[in-house]
Amino acid sequence: MNRRTLLKTSLAAGTFTQLPTRSAWAGNPAISPLVNSDSPNGFKRFSLGDLELTILSDGYMRQSPVHPFLAPLAQPNEVKASLEAAFRSTDSIDIAMNIGVVRSKDRLILLDTGMGVFAGPTQGNLARSLAKAGFKTTDVTDVILSHAHTDHIGGLIDKQNKLVYPNAAVHITKVEYEFWQQATLADFKKSPAYQMQDFVTQTIANTQTVFKLLAPRLNFIDLSKELHGIFTFELAPGHTPGMILTTIRSGSEELMYIADLIHADVLLFDHPEWGFFGDTDLQQAVASRKRVLQQLSESKTKAFAFHLPWPALGHVRQKGTGFEWVPEVYATP
Amino acid sequence: MNRRTLLKTSLAAGTFTQLPTRSAWAGNPAISPLVNSDSPNGFKRFSLGDLELTILSDGYMRQSPVHPFLAPLAQPNEVKASLEAAFRSTDSIDIAMNIGVVRSKDRLILLDTGMGVFAGPTQGNLARSLAKAGFKTTDVTDVILSHAHTDHIGGLIDKQNKLVYPNAAVHITKVEYEFWQQATLADFKKSPAYQMQDFVTQTIANTQTVFKLLAPRLNFIDLSKELHGIFTFELAPGHTPGMILTTIRSGSEELMYIADLIHADVLLFDHPEWGFFGDTDLQQAVASRKRVLQQLSESKTKAFAFHLPWPALGHVRQKGTGFEWVPEVYATP
Numbered sequence: 001m002n003r004r005t006l007l008k009t010s011l012a013a014g015t016f017t018q019l020p021t022r023s024a025w026a027g028n029p030a031i032s033p034l035v036n037s038d039s040p041n042g043f044k045r046f047s048l049g050d051l052e053l054t055i056l057s058d059g060y061m062r063q064s065p066v067h068p069f070l071a072p073l074a075q076p077n078e079v080k081a082s083l084e085a086a087f088r089s090t091d092s093i094d095i096a097m098n099i100g101v102v103r104s105k106d107r108l109i110l111l112d113t114g115m116g117v118f119a120g121p122t123q124g125n126l127a128r129s130l131a132k133a134g135f136k137t138t139d140v141t142d143v144i145l146s147h148a149h150t151d152h153i154g155g156l157i158d159k160q161n162k163l164v165y166p167n168a169a170v171h172i173t174k175v176e177y178e179f180w181q182q183a184t185l186a187d188f189k190k191s192p193a194y195q196m197q198d199f200v201t202q203t204i205a206n207t208q209t210v211f212k213l214l215a216p217r218l219n220f221i222d223l224s225k226e227l228h229g230i231f232t233f234e235l236a237p238g239h240t241p242g243m244i245l246t247t248i249r250s251g252s253e254e255l256m257y258i259a260d261l262i263h264a265d266v267l268l269f270d271h272p273e274w275g276f277f278g279d280t281d282l283q284q285a286v287a288s289r290k291r292v293l294q295q296l297s298e299s300k301t302k303a304f305a306f307h308l309p310w311p312a313l314g315h316v317r318q319k320g321t322g323f324e325w326v327p328e329v330y331a332t333p
Numbered sequence: 334m335n336r337r338t339l340l341k342t343s344l345a346a347g348t349f350t351q352l353p354t355r356s357a358w359a360g361n362p363a364i365s366p367l368v369n370s371d372s373p374n375g376f377k378r379f380s381l382g383d384l385e386l387t388i389l390s391d392g393y394m395r396q397s398p399v400h401p402f403l404a405p406l407a408q409p410n411e412v413k414a415s416l417e418a419a420f421r422s423t424d425s426i427d428i429a430m431n432i433g434v435v436r437s438k439d440r441l442i443l444l445d446t447g448m449g450v451f452a453g454p455t456q457g458n459l460a461r462s463l464a465k466a467g468f469k470t471t472d473v474t475d476v477i478l479s480h481a482h483t484d485h486i487g488g489l490i491d492k493q494n495k496l497v498y499p500n501a502a503v504h505i506t507k508v509e510y511e512f513w514q515q516a517t518l519a520d521f522k523k524s525p526a527y528q529m530q531d532f533v534t535q536t537i538a539n540t541q542t543v544f545k546l547l548a549p550r551l552n553f554i555d556l557s558k559e560l561h562g563i564f565t566f567e568l569a570p571g572h573t574p575g576m577i578l579t580t581i582r583s584g585s586e587e588l589m590y591i592a593d594l595i596h597a598d599v600l601l602f603d604h605p606e607w608g609f610f611g612d613t614d615l616q617q618a619v620a621s622r623k624r625v626l627q628q629l630s631e632s633k634t635k636a637f638a639f640h641l642p643w644p645a646l647g648h649v650r651q652k653g654t655g656f657e658w659v660p661e662v663y664a665t666p
Contacts (some may be wrong), residue, residue, distance in 0.1 A: 042375060042666025060664035087633070087648040087659055094664035265662060300420070309662035315420040326420055329598060329642035331393035331427035333375025333666070 043133040049250025052103040055311040058114030059123035064092035071274035098312040109142040113155030140165040145172040146259030147243040174220040176242025180207040190281040238285025265325040376466045382583020385436040388644040391447030392456035397425035404607035431645040442475040446488030473498040478505040479592030480576040507553040509575025513540040523614040571618025598658040
């Protein structure tokens with residue numbers, strides 16, 4: 001069985017689970033429980049020049065099996081060996097969902113919004129996380145959408161189809177907006193997800209629903225200009241056609257929000273070419289992933305990612321023919 | 334200036350700061366603060382066979398400069414290059430203080446107790462952390478002391494000289510107890526700390542004070558026997574003469590509490606031979622560090638450490654002529 005056949009077979013068999021079923025830190029059933037583990041509402045707060053940045057959690061997605069969700073172009077034994085070398089479970093992986101909040105003297109900007117109305121039981125925690133960190137939804141002035149997948153835009157609307165951030169402008173690239181407005185299943189022929197027609201169709205429908213409600217608030221990002229004197233953007237197409245990298249700058253400090261450039265701190269840093277199930281154009285995403293990882297390893301710019309392990313702040317370092325993620329560490333929770 | 338001279342000069346100059354002066358996650362003073370960053374009372378809870386394990390934080394110590402507190406036998410430029418390669422500050426390092434709690438059907442066991450009565454402003458949080466995790470001090474049945482340094486025994490007594498865990502037996506090796514009971518400055522000739530007479534004298538006094546109050550509760554560990562069907566021990570001398578490694582076992586699962594075998598996830602994994610300021614016998618500690626890191630990398634046993642970055646759970650992997658720390662990762666806070 002070659003890689004492509006394997007991939008098609010596994011995907012067609014519907015082996016992916018979108019919704020995790022239990023906490024990664026469940027108590028031991030053998031003895032009576034004390035209080036549950038920490039709530040998922042913790043946050044990290046730090047300065048970047050004159051800005052205050054806060055990292056919040058929307059929750060996580062448990063993926064079982066790991067392959068071919070991650071690394072569809074790798075052989076199963078390569079994935080297993082790579083996970084074992086990293087001391088990780090070979091049965092499942094928890095994909096984090098981290099959301100950045102940028103606060104300046106007169107702006108409060110969200111970087112994506114989490115699963116929101118589309119959330120499963122371990123997701124959709126952004127509203128609680130915001131409140132715990134001292135933020136009000138009415139104070140949010142801007143939302144920057146890295147791209148329009150369900151887990152990034154679902155937090156913009158509530159179950160009554162009301163806007164969760166009533167005073168926020170919502171920024172997105174025009175190419176991203178137009179892709180989803182016109183998308184059909186045929187546009188996903190270069191994606192491993194193409195075999196899962198229901199999944200693709202639902203994703204398109206979710207996005208169009210949110211876009212319709214958001215229409216009056218949408219603003220197309222000018223890739224040649226700075227936004228609010230804080231943000232600059234560049235396209236990194238492949239995961240979606242209009243996905244952007246967002247560089248946050250203040251004084252001499254900067255941080256690049258790489259969004260969904262890469263979905264795990266294992267497998268895909270070593271082998272960016274192994275690909276990801278959810279990429280709209282698998283090979284274009286590989287090219288963007290390689291290019292940006294190379295750029296980050298050379299510039300030594302600090303990065304923040306939507307799906308890497310909490311709180312997803314760190315640096316990229318070259319390692320052999322690939323790369324490695326060097327996460328920031330903390331002395332306390 | 335050779336390494337030894339440099340070390341003596343730096344230590345004699347009193348360049349070590351025992352107490353950090355500000356939070357690692359202080360808000361940005363340029364804009365008015367919202368709520369402060371997370372409290373230091375978070376915890377991690379997980380199962381190990383039939384046991385429930387909880388990791389708590391007692392706080393942290395900020396060390397500035399990093400060298401020669403860490404890696405006294407390295408040259409300053411080697412330390413700087415190593416920190417830079419790991420994307421770390423070359424000015425200071427925050428040394429975590431993590432405390433494990435083991436719960437079985439009939440026992441509640443603490444692994445060391447933190448700074449307690451000797452705590453500076455960013456330390457001594459164990460009591461709050463215990464309460465937040467649902468534990469009562471009166472329910473603690475046992476305290477296992479890895480060794481008798483201030484940051485491990487200070488939590489045993491309060492400011493009124495009362496026992497914080499009134500119902501707990503306190504386990505320690507006989508060699509550790511007898512060393513500190515008879516210790517004088519002369520016993521620290523093989524330690525980089527020898528130059529700091531006041532520090533050494535104070536450490537001895539602290540330990541003797543706690544031992545005196547604890548006397549009726551002390552139990553000497555039998556290194557040839559299992560304790561409560563859960564713990565086995567082995568000596569790893571050097572940091573102190575009687576420091577132990579504690580292996581926690583239940584069913585087919587195990588975790589080794591390595592205590593103060595190593596004080597940072599950088600520098601000393603790559604170069605265990607660079608040593609640590611606080612080791613009582615610098616070269617004996619290097620030998621123990623090398624031996625145990627080798628053993629952990631071969632057995633692939635999961636480790637828990639007192640001073641590594643929160644929550645200090647992970648594995649040791651060989652890397653070149655040295656080692657690297659592979660921390661566990663989490664999808665949420």
